[in-house]
Amino acid sequence: MTDAMEYKLQASSLNLYYGRFHALKNINIGIRPRSITAIIGPSGCGKSTLLRCFNRLNDIIKSARVTGRILLDGADIFNSGIGLTQLRRRVGMVFQRPNPFPLSIFDNLAYGPRVHGMRDREELEMIVENSLRATMLWDDLKDRLNAPALSLSPEQQQRLCISRLVAVEPEVLLMDEPCSALDPFATAHIEDLMRKLAEQYTIVIVTHNMQQAARVSTETAFMLLGELVEFGDTTQIFQNPRQKKTEEYVSGRYG
Amino acid sequence: MKQDKLIKAILMAVALSAIGGLGLITLFIFKEGLPIILQIGVADFFCSTDWSPGEQRFGILSMIVGSVAVTLGAMAIGVVFSLGLAIVLTQFCPPKVAGVLKPLIELLAGIPSVVYGFIGMVTIIPLIREYVGGPGFSVLAASIVLGIMVLPTVTSISIDALNAVPRSFWEGSVALGATRWQTTHMLLLKAARSGILAAIILGMGRAIGETMAVIMVTGNSLEIPRAITDPVRTLTSNIALEMNYATGQHRKALFATGVTLFIIIMALNTLAMAVSRRRVAGGGNR
Incomplete structure (x- = not known):
């Protein structure tokens, strides 16, 4: 049980196949609670696929097949009593492109709680306010909660998507290149937000942007062709990598 | 290049003749139908239920009611089944x-509409x-047939x-x-709302225009129907049933039905x- 205490999420001997394609090869990784873990690597290395294993979003792809284990607080997410709905409430995901629903701001934020059975209007209003405060959107948006969410700026949309997750009180936030559709200023703002959120949540971020990984994460995993090449302290990975491939990648020789 | 110009001219002529045909039909219907509406009086034509061609009395209210009743009934049945089917086929069944x-x-x-009408006659009506x-x-029978x-x-x-x-x-x-x-x-039904609304309206157009099966x-x-089991006549059936033998004012009144x-x-x-343009312009903003 010590492992379960030490790690929020832990993958062991994780393999994933898309049909015959071996997309993840024997991955072993432990994600520490209330920290930011970055997964870096060139396109097609399997980093997004790995991220999507943690909330079982790969389940919607028919040809995907998984072996091995992923433990969330020590319980296997594939075999234990954790249902899909429950798992995804505890492990939320922010996508590459902000994807607010074509509903009002309020309905976007109330969507998750409603999915999980919340009907009480007053409580919903409170959740909406708190989750907007968590991403520092409340002051900007409190007077137009009925405006369509798609009328917001890209940065606000991505913040809204994070608020939408916060509204269901998750434990883990998975972020799949959350800033790749944003400008540098918006990116900096979202990174600040991530640091703040990491005080309360466990964050795993997939990013193409090595500087971003270096800036925000405490631990970094480097993946290549479906394998986890190296995993360790972010400073160590970037300044003193043990593997030659890691060194080549972080020094910009490919990727 | 020369060939392109020639082809372009031919295609243009074909396109224009199709549009021209549509224009001529419109013109013809209105030319035949509009004067008699004015002659009878807009109120008498649209708001009277007395259709007695023999006595030169032409009121189409009962047929307007008939068309509307049959169409609404058809939509009530058709929309429920269509939406259900669309949801099952897109979300729940294997591709x-x-x-x-x-x-x-x-x-x-x-399937030709006369076949639908025939099936309605021999199965639904009994x-x-x-x-x-x-x-x-009855309205009910027509609603079921049109709904399908x-x-x-x-x-x-x-x-x-x-x-x-x-x-x-x-x-x-x-x-x-x-x-x-x-x-x-x-989420999905709300996001697709304007497209679905456009589908329903197009379905309504088809229902209100259907003749043979009706x-x-x-x-x-x-008569104006008092219950869904009452028989009715629609605007389309009125034209189809009487045009064969209509002359003079009567014939013009049928054209006026067509105008309506x-x-x-x-x-x-x-x-x-x-509605569907709003979807494009709004970029799914609703």
């Missing part, structure tokens, strides 16, 4: 099954007479509208823990276009 079923549903549109009451020939006839149009367009909802919405919803059904009714199952009575239909259908089509 392979949907790939077989969708063309089959679209095939329904190819059932209504026996289990619901009335003469069988609009199914392919409404289903097919609704499927396209649902499939056009970006996958990222769907993923976002599923990643929040929503089930397929929750995602469908809380003649065969409505009983064609000239024309305006109703044009209004519905314009509405459908406006």
Whole structure:
């Protein structure tokens, strides 16, 4: 049980196949609670696929097949009593492109709680306010909660998507290149937000942007062709990598 | 280059002649029908239920009511089934099954309307007479037959509208823990709302314009219906039934019936276009 205490999420001997394609090869990784873990690597290395294993979003792809284990607080997410709905409430995901629903701001934020059975209007209003405060959107948006969410700026949309997750009180936030559709200023703002959120949540971020990984994460995993090449302290990975491939990648020789 | 110009000219001529034909038909209907409406008086024509061509009395209110009743009934039945089908085919059944079923549903549109009317006559009407009451020939019978006839149009367009909802919405919803059904009714139906509305309006246009099947199952009575088991006559049946022997004023009054239909259908089509254009302009903003 010590492992379960030490790690929020832990993958062991994780393999994933898309049909015959071996997309993840024997991955072993432990994600520490209330920290930011970055997964870096060139396109097609399997980093997004790995991220999507943690909330079982790969389940919607028919040809995907998984072996091995992923433990969330020590319980296997594939075999234990954790249902899909429950798992995804505890492990939320922010996508590459902000994807607010074509509903009002309020309905976007109330969507998750409603999915999980919340009907009480007053409580919903409170959740909406708190989750907007968590991403520092409340002051900007409190007077137009009925405006369509798609009328917001890209940065606000991505913040809204994070608020939408916060509204269901998750434990883990998975972020799949959350800033790749944003400008540098918006990116900096979202990174600040991530640091703040990491005080309360466990964050795993997939990013193409090595500087971003270096800036925000405490631990970094480097993946290549479906394998986890190296995993360790972010400073160590970037300044003193043990593997030659890691060194080549972080020094910009490919990727 | 020379060839391009020639082809372009030929295609242009073909396109213009099609549009010209449409224009001429419109012109002809209005030229024949409009004067008599003014002569009878707009109020007398549209608001009287007295249609007695022999005595030169032409009031089409009961037929307007008939058309509206039959169309609303058809939509009540057709929309429920079409939406259900569209949801099942896009969200719940394996893509392979949907790939077989969708063309089959679209095939329904190819069956001649007289066949629908015939099936209605020999199966639905006896059932209504026996289990619901009335003469069988009725608003209800027409609603059922038309409900089935609009199914392919409404289903097919609704499927396209649902499939056009970006996958990222769907993923976002599923990643929040929503089930397929929750995602469908809380998100997809709202995101596809304007497309579905356009489908319904186009279905209405088809229902209100249908003639043959309706003649065969409505009983064609000239009374305003008091119940769904009462027989009615629609605007379309009125024209089809009487045009054969109509002359003079009577013939013109039938054209005026056509003008009425024309305006109703044009209004519905314009509405459908406006609704679906809003979807494009709004970028799914609703």
